[in-house]
Amino acid sequence: MAEGAVVVEQGPTGRPDERDPKADALGAAVARLRRALAAHPARLPDRDTADDELAALDAMARTGDPELSRLRSSLLLVAGAVGSVSALAPALGEVREAVERFAP
Numbered sequence: 687m688a689e690g691a692v693v694v695e696q697g698p699t700g701r702p703d704e705r706d707p708k709a710d711a712l713g714a715a716v717a718r719l720r721r722a723l724a725a726h727p728a729r730l731p732d733r734d735t736a737d738d739e740l741a742a743l744d745a746m747a748r749t750g751d752p753e754l755s756r757l758r759s760s761l762l763l764v765a766g767a768v769g770s771v772s773a774l775a776p777a778l779g780e781v782r783e784a785v786e787r788f789a790p
Contacts, residue, residue: 706750712757712784713747716740719777723768732767739763743781757785 720740723733730736739760746752746760761782768774 708784708787709747709750709752711787712752712781713744715777715780715784716744716747719764719768719774719781720744722774722777726771726773728771730768730771736764736767739767743785752788754785754788754790757788761785 720737723736723740743757743760743764746757764781765778768778
């Protein structure tokens with residue numbers, strides 16, 4: 687590196703300091719569902735599975751370039767774990783919509 691050169695970090699598209707809006711939307715939707723799940727008082731037998739997969743979705747969102755099949759797999763596990771809880775349906779729907787934005 688030349689003396690006095692400036693290092694610029696690049697986002698997933700290769701442009702400096704650019705965040706992927708799809709990844710940001712996924713991260714926000716996952717955060718909302720995690721909060722809704724944490725606030726839900728009922729005991730859910732698969733809550734741990736949902737928590738684990740939501741953590742995985744959040745991690746994939748932070749990478750900025752997640753694999754669609756892995757996103758869908760995590761979404762399916764989360765939906766299976768909490769899909770029967772009507773109070774969580776709106777937040778789960780937001781996560782589903784955010785995952786589908788990654789489809790070609």
